[in-house]
Structures are given as structure tokens and as C-alpha cells.
Amino acid sequence: MNPTTAAHDAIYAHAKFKADQTAYLTSNPNFDRALYCLDTRNPIRLTCQRLVAPSVGHRQSGRQPRADLWYAISALTYASIVAVVLIACVTTPFYQRRYIALHGSLKNAWFLWADVAFASFFTFEAVVKIIADGFYSTPNAYFKNLWNKIDLFVLVSLWINVIAEFTGLGGLGRASRAFKALRALRLVNISSTARDTFHHVIISGFWNILGAAVVSISLLIPFAIWGLNIFNGTMYTCNDSSNAVANITQCVNEYSSSPFQWDVWAPRSWDHVAYWSFDTFGGSLLLLFEIVSQEGWIDVMEAAMAITGRDQAPQDYSTPGNALFFVAFNLLGAVFVLQLFVSIIIRNYTEKSGGAFLTSEQRSWRELKKILYQMHPSRRPMEPCSKSWKAWCYERAVSKKGGWSRFITAVYLIHIFLLMAEFYPSSYAYDKVRDLAFLFLVVIYLANIVVRITGLGYRNYFSSRWNIFDCITIFGTAITTSVTLFGLNQGLLGQFQKLFLVLVVLNLIAKVDSLDQLFKTAAASLPAIANLLLTWLVFYVMYAIAFNQIFGLTRTGKYSMGQVNFRTMSNALVLLFRMSAGEGWNAIMHDFTVEEPYCVGSDNFFLSDCGSAPWAFTLFISWNIISMYIFVNMLVTVVYDSFSYVYQKTGKLSNVTRTELRRFKKSWRKFDPNGTGFIQGADAGRFLGTLRGAFDVRIYDEQYSVPKLVQECKTLRFSTS
The missing domain is CATH 1.10.238 (Recoverin; domain 1)
Structure with a gap:
């Protein structure tokens, strides 16, 4: 095919499509009629079109948006989105409860009227877009844009929350409080690349992920039924751990208990070994889902190995054969489910990015382009006379494989060895010798800087970011180490010395080819990784607000003491990040299922410290799936795809060293x-x-x-x- 002919054909086809579209709109004037009453010449509609861009495509009739007005409204919208999210972060349940204690109610609260103002502005924005291009059936309709659907959903939830607070229903239900979290979804609109990533990960990949979830559940169900049949009613124990209780019939009366080393008489009770059990199918399925995350399964296995019979007190390692159930589940179920999620997410991402359809040579060429895009010629002066001092410095400054370069690399390796030689406790003399050694190495580093500046020239030398970084770290190390030798190495100055000493090692990246290539490939991959992290951040903030609004007043339990709770946004953010790694998420989840009589219940949300089992299971499990399974595996996929320069080792471009x-x-x-x-x-x-x-x-x-x-x-x- 002739490329010129193909280009002309494409241009002609596009022009013909536009002409046909214009002709159709001209012959059918009612087709582009917003809200069935505003035609393309309506002054109100034309004014709105000057304020906003079309939701989809390009306008064939009417007016194009005026750039300054459109940018101003967009900037105001983005600022309002950030402001309304910050208000949700500041007005925690504790803050609102204190406000009620001081003012009696929330009806005149500043944050409630701020929500009204922002909800009104977002409503104005939506109305302007609908008047400008129609709502549903017009060519550029508001509802044809996916992000407008999300915005409309968030807007409705914002008004529901405001109305619930004004009518006094805000303290009655957790659902009305959960709506506050949805406003964080609009943060996706701030970045177009984040919207694309959100679409690929959550929307386009939804059915694939749902399919993986269905297959995973189908693998858990047989093990859940098996565990229900062999372990139901057996994982119980008496709270009196003495040998005086052998079965349920002896777990009566009182015993001497010593909570916090206080000797008191307490009633005996026969209850589950822990917060989990196999007594029901739902409980069995939930427990196996928790085990899939590899969290707490050892405790469950040890409890199963201690079973002596139904209504009998457990004894350690009395039935070791029960461990086979958990070994089989981990091998056949848990590992398979995890790998299934990983493989589906990797396939979905590579198909959306196009990487799944590339050959090894094409992938190699794609990675090579990433490296070439970052390259630019080094600024070098004219080569000086061969017998001058400047020529000697120039030769050592530009040579990457010469003796001087190898010598500096060896000095960096000695520097690393000295860093590894630190230990505690060390003698005063030993620390001084190490500081003197570092100072001697700094002298060599400074000499290298002088040689490079002499050879390349001042402007050429500082045109490289690596050289700027080298100067900052070397001079910082020289100053802090010199001061340290006089005994002033305590506090902040000592920390800065250690920081500079470690940063000096990073200069080794530019000296080693493989590290340099790895670093540059990582730099080229940062946009893709940053877009994914930005999308994750939206969910991160949204779930933090949801957890804080729903469980901000819930009493602490065995696994949610201290700062491990959702009473403040900072605690919520830290705890969510911890749960993203799977650390103790299931035990914390069960703490927030507390209900009466183990808490103070009330119809008013602000007077109760109870949790909610439905909300706890919904939020904790969904966050575990979204963050720990989907986004963590997506991050692995992006990193793997970005660092596929290893294909150069086997492709035709393997000689591109x-x-x-x-x-x-x-x-x-x-x-x-x-x-x-x-x-x-x-x-x-x-x-x-x-x-x-x-x-x-x-x-x-x-x-x-x-x-x-x-x-x-x-x-x-x-x-x-």
C-alpha cells in the first residue's frame, strides 16, 4: 500500500464523514435540540456553550468554548473538588460531636453550609453542560460521557448527605455518612492520564476482574463446605485456661482471673477460640478468604490441630492431621487464587496497553525508544592541545572506561565498605578513624570534581544533573564530616552527615552501565507508575473518608488499640496503607463488627460507640480486594512491563549496549x-x-x-x- 495514497484516503474519509454529519444535522434540526426545547440558535444555549467544552466529540453547530472562560471554570471546579474533599477530611465524627456539644446542632454549622455552596456550584456546572449540549440523545450529550455519569452520581450523593444533615437524619444512619466519601471520586477528573488509568483498571477491566472473582469463589466454596463439615462446633474453649476444665460441662461457676494483675472472680464461659469459626457456611467462606491473604492462617491451623472433640477443651497438637486441610487449601486454593488474579490483571493491562500483541523484537524496540527519548548529546568543549594540563583533565573527564574512571569507581566501593563497617556499640577511636577515612575519600571526590570542571569547563560540567547532584552530596559530606571530627556530630547535624554519606553512593549509578540503564529505564517508566499511584490515591482518600465517617466513634478492641483506629484521618490513612500490605487486616475488621451488649448502642450515631458488621465486612473486604489484589498487582504489572528491556538480551537489538x-x-x-x-x-x-x-x-x-x-x-x- 502506498502511504501517501492511504493518507489521502484517510483524510478524504474523515472529511466525508464530517460533511455527512453536518448535512444530517441540517436536515434534522430537532436532533440537536437540548432538553427537547433549546435549538442550536437559542441564546441561552449559545451562552452556555461559550463556558464549557462539549462532553464528547466536537460541536458541529453552535459555538466553541471561549478559552479563558472555560479554563477559569475548570480551575474553579478543580479547586472546589479539592476543597470539598478537605472539608470531609476535617469534619470527622469527633469534630462534629464536639460541634454539637458546643452549639446544640449541626444546622448552622459552617461545614454544612460550605457543602451546600459547593453542591450548588457543582449543580450549576452540570446544568450548564446539559443546556450547552443536551442530556441524553443529542450528539454531544452530557450523559454520553462516562466521567459526567460519575460526577452526576457524586453530585446526587452530595445532596443526599446535605439533606440528611439538615433534616436530622445524618446521625441516624451510616449510609448517609458514607456518601461523604464518594466526593473523592471527582479527584480523578484533575488528571486526564489518571482518568485513562482509572478506566483501564476499574471500568474496562471490571468484567475480567469479576470473572476472576467468580472463579476464585468457586474454588473457595468446596473448601468452605469441607471445613464446615469437619470443624463446625469444635473450635471452642473455656476462658479458664487451667487444667481444671476438660469439657463444656465443667466450664461453669467462677474462676480466679487476673486482668492487669488484679485477682478477681470471673464467670466461666464457653466460646470460640478466636474471632473466627467454621460453624456456618458464611463464616467458613469468610475465614478462607482471610487465609487467602496469608494473614493469620497459622493461628487457625494450630487451633484445628488442638481439637480433641466437640464440646471438649482443646489440647495443643492433639490432632496434627487436621493441618493437611490447611496445607491443601494453601497449595490448591490460596496460591491458585492469588496467581489467577495476577495473571488476569497482567493480561488485561497488556491488552489495553497493546503490549500483549507485540513480538519480542517489538518490545525491545519500544524499550529502546524509551532510552533514546531521554538521551541528548553531552555538552563538550573543543578538544584542547594534547600536551596541556587541560587536555589531561579533558581526557579523564570524557573517558568512561579509562584508568581514572576505574579508580573513582574503586573509591566509591571503598566508601560503601566503610558505610557497612558501622556497628553499635563502637569505640570513640573507631568512629574517628572512619570519619578520617571518609574525609580522605572526600578529598579524592573533590579532586575528581576539579579535574572534570577543568576538562569540561564550568558551563558544560553543570549542564549535567548528575554533576550537580555530585557537587551537592560531596560538599555536604565534606562540611558535615569536617564538623563531626570536632565532636559536633549529635542531633540534626549527625543525621545530615549520614544522609550525605549515603547519597554519595548514588553517584555509582552513573559509573556502572547496568545500573545507569536501569535508572534511565525507571525514569522513563515513572509517568505510567505515577498515573497508577494517582488512581490508587483517589481510592485511598475515598476509603479513608468512608472508614472515618462510619467507624470514627467505634470503640477500640483487642486489635485496634492505640493509633490503630479510624478516629482521625491521619490514623485512617496510616491504617489503610498498612492493610494494603495485608498486615492484620482481618483481625482489625472483626474489632469493628462489635455490637451490643459489648458497646453502647443508640439510635443517634453521635451517642453510640458500636460498630457495624455489614459495613465492616463490605469496606474491609472491598479495600483488601481493590488495594491488595488489584492495585498491588497492577503496580507489579506496570513495573514488569516498563522494565522489559530484558528482551533486548534475546532480540535482534541485543547488541545495543x-x-x-x-x-x-x-x-x-x-x-x-x-x-x-x-x-x-x-x-x-x-x-x-x-x-x-x-x-x-x-x-x-x-x-x-x-x-x-x-x-x-x-x-x-x-x-x-
Whole structure:
């Protein structure tokens, strides 16, 4: 296919489509009628169109948005989104309860009227968009945009929350409080790349993830039924742990208990070994789901191994054969479920990004482009006279494999060894010797800086970010180490010395080719990783608000003491991050299922310290799935996909080494001596002609080039004469 013909065909097809679309709209004027009453010439609609961009596509009639007004409204919208989220973070249940204690009610609260103001503004924004382009059936309709659907859902939830507070229903139900968390969803609109990532991860991948969840549940159900049949009613114990109680019939009367070393008489009770059990199918399925996360399964297995019979007191390791159930489940169920999620998420991401359809050579070329995009020719001065001091410095400054470069690399390795030689407790003399050794190494580093500045020149040297970083860390190390030798190494200064000493090691990255390539590939992959983290951050904030609003007043339990609770937003954020790693999430979840008579119940939310089993199971399990399974595995997938430069080891581009890249930069530098990153168009052919090795673009080998052939002819002519 001729590329020029294909381009002309594409342009013609697009123009014909636009013409047909315009003709259809002209012949059917009622088709583009907003709200069935506002045509394209309506002054109100035209005014609204000047304020906002179309929700989808491009407007074929009416007016295009006025840039300054559109940007102003967008900026005000983004600021309002951030403000309304911050209000939800500040107005915790504790804050609201104190406000009620001081003012009697929330009807005149500043944050409630702030919610009204922001809800009114968001309503105005939605109305303007609907008037400008219609709601549902028009070409650029508001409801045809997915993000507008999310915005509308958040807007409705915001008004529900406001109305519930004004009518006094805000303290009656947790659902009305949970609506506050949904406003964080609008944070996705701040970044278009975050919206795309959100769409790929949550929306486009929803059915694949749902399919994985269904398959996972189908694997858990047989084990849940098996565990229900063999363990129900057996994992019980008496709270009197003495040998006086052997079964349920002896677990009566009172016993001497010593809580906090106080000797008191307490009634005996026969209850579950812990917060979990196999007594019901639902409890069995929930317990196995918790075991899938590899959290607390050892305790459950040991409890099963201590079973002596129904209504009998447990004894350690009396039935070790019960451990086979958990071994089989971990091998056949838990591991398989985890890998199933990972594989489906990886496949979904690679299909959406297109990586699943690339060959190894194509993946190699894609990663090579990432590296080439970051490259630019180094700024170098004209090579000085070969016998001068500056020439000596220049040669050592530009050489990557010379003796001076190897010597500096060896000094960095000695530096690392000295860092590893620290121990506690150490003698005063030993610390002084280490500081003197570091100071001696700093002298060598400073000498290297002097050599490089002399050889490259001041401007050329500081055009490199690595060189700037090198100067900051070396001079910081020199100052802090010198002061330390005088005994002033305590407090903040001592911490800065250790920081600079560690940062110096990072300069080794530029010295080692493999580390340098890894670092540059990581830098090229940061946008994809940052977009995923930004999407995760939206859910992170949303769930933190939800947990705080629903469980902010819930009493603490055995596993939620101290700061392990949701009473403040800072506690909620830290605890959610902890649960993202799966650390004790299930035990904490059961603490927040506390209900009467183990808490103070009330119809008024602000007067109760009870939890909620439905909300606890819903929020904890959904956060566990979203954060621990979906986003953690997505992050692994993005990192794996971004660092697939390993394909270069097996593909046709396996010979693109750091040496080849340096040759490429050297050829580039001939036509861009100032390191601007650009060359003149007239020099493009000459530049390509100078490339050698893996980047050689010549049709014939060098031995068949015109200069070589002319030289060969001259040589033959001279030899024959």
C-alpha cells in the first residue's frame, strides 16, 4: 500500500464523514435540540456553550468554548473538588460531636453550609453542560460521557448527605455518612492520564476482574463446605485456661482471673477460640478468604490441630492431621487464587496497553525508544592541545572506561565498605578513624570534581544533573564530616552527615552501565507508575473518608488499640496503607463488627460507640480486594512491563549496549555541540551517515561505500603500476 495514497484516503474519509454529519444535522434540526426545547440558535444555549467544552466529540453547530472562560471554570471546579474533599477530611465524627456539644446542632454549622455552596456550584456546572449540549440523545450529550455519569452520581450523593444533615437524619444512619466519601471520586477528573488509568483498571477491566472473582469463589466454596463439615462446633474453649476444665460441662461457676494483675472472680464461659469459626457456611467462606491473604492462617491451623472433640477443651497438637486441610487449601486454593488474579490483571493491562500483541523484537524496540527519548548529546568543549594540563583533565573527564574512571569507581566501593563497617556499640577511636577515612575519600571526590570542571569547563560540567547532584552530596559530606571530627556530630547535624554519606553512593549509578540503564529505564517508566499511584490515591482518600465517617466513634478492641483506629484521618490513612500490605487486616475488621451488649448502642450515631458488621465486612473486604489484589498487582504489572528491556538480551537489538549508545551520542554531538537536543534538517542525512554499529542505517556495508571503493581502486592501481 502506498502511504501517501492511504493518507489521502484517510483524510478524504474523515472529511466525508464530517460533511455527512453536518448535512444530517441540517436536515434534522430537532436532533440537536437540548432538553427537547433549546435549538442550536437559542441564546441561552449559545451562552452556555461559550463556558464549557462539549462532553464528547466536537460541536458541529453552535459555538466553541471561549478559552479563558472555560479554563477559569475548570480551575474553579478543580479547586472546589479539592476543597470539598478537605472539608470531609476535617469534619470527622469527633469534630462534629464536639460541634454539637458546643452549639446544640449541626444546622448552622459552617461545614454544612460550605457543602451546600459547593453542591450548588457543582449543580450549576452540570446544568450548564446539559443546556450547552443536551442530556441524553443529542450528539454531544452530557450523559454520553462516562466521567459526567460519575460526577452526576457524586453530585446526587452530595445532596443526599446535605439533606440528611439538615433534616436530622445524618446521625441516624451510616449510609448517609458514607456518601461523604464518594466526593473523592471527582479527584480523578484533575488528571486526564489518571482518568485513562482509572478506566483501564476499574471500568474496562471490571468484567475480567469479576470473572476472576467468580472463579476464585468457586474454588473457595468446596473448601468452605469441607471445613464446615469437619470443624463446625469444635473450635471452642473455656476462658479458664487451667487444667481444671476438660469439657463444656465443667466450664461453669467462677474462676480466679487476673486482668492487669488484679485477682478477681470471673464467670466461666464457653466460646470460640478466636474471632473466627467454621460453624456456618458464611463464616467458613469468610475465614478462607482471610487465609487467602496469608494473614493469620497459622493461628487457625494450630487451633484445628488442638481439637480433641466437640464440646471438649482443646489440647495443643492433639490432632496434627487436621493441618493437611490447611496445607491443601494453601497449595490448591490460596496460591491458585492469588496467581489467577495476577495473571488476569497482567493480561488485561497488556491488552489495553497493546503490549500483549507485540513480538519480542517489538518490545525491545519500544524499550529502546524509551532510552533514546531521554538521551541528548553531552555538552563538550573543543578538544584542547594534547600536551596541556587541560587536555589531561579533558581526557579523564570524557573517558568512561579509562584508568581514572576505574579508580573513582574503586573509591566509591571503598566508601560503601566503610558505610557497612558501622556497628553499635563502637569505640570513640573507631568512629574517628572512619570519619578520617571518609574525609580522605572526600578529598579524592573533590579532586575528581576539579579535574572534570577543568576538562569540561564550568558551563558544560553543570549542564549535567548528575554533576550537580555530585557537587551537592560531596560538599555536604565534606562540611558535615569536617564538623563531626570536632565532636559536633549529635542531633540534626549527625543525621545530615549520614544522609550525605549515603547519597554519595548514588553517584555509582552513573559509573556502572547496568545500573545507569536501569535508572534511565525507571525514569522513563515513572509517568505510567505515577498515573497508577494517582488512581490508587483517589481510592485511598475515598476509603479513608468512608472508614472515618462510619467507624470514627467505634470503640477500640483487642486489635485496634492505640493509633490503630479510624478516629482521625491521619490514623485512617496510616491504617489503610498498612492493610494494603495485608498486615492484620482481618483481625482489625472483626474489632469493628462489635455490637451490643459489648458497646453502647443508640439510635443517634453521635451517642453510640458500636460498630457495624455489614459495613465492616463490605469496606474491609472491598479495600483488601481493590488495594491488595488489584492495585498491588497492577503496580507489579506496570513495573514488569516498563522494565522489559530484558528482551533486548534475546532480540535482534541485543547488541545495543551502553557502548553503542555512547557512539550514538558521540555522532550526535558532532552536529549539536551545544547539547540542545536538536540538529538542523540539512544535517540529518550526514548525521545518519556517521552512525555505526547497531544504529547503522546504510544499505551497503562500509567496505562497499564510495570512499572505500575509491580507496581500493587507488590501492590496486598503485600496486599494478
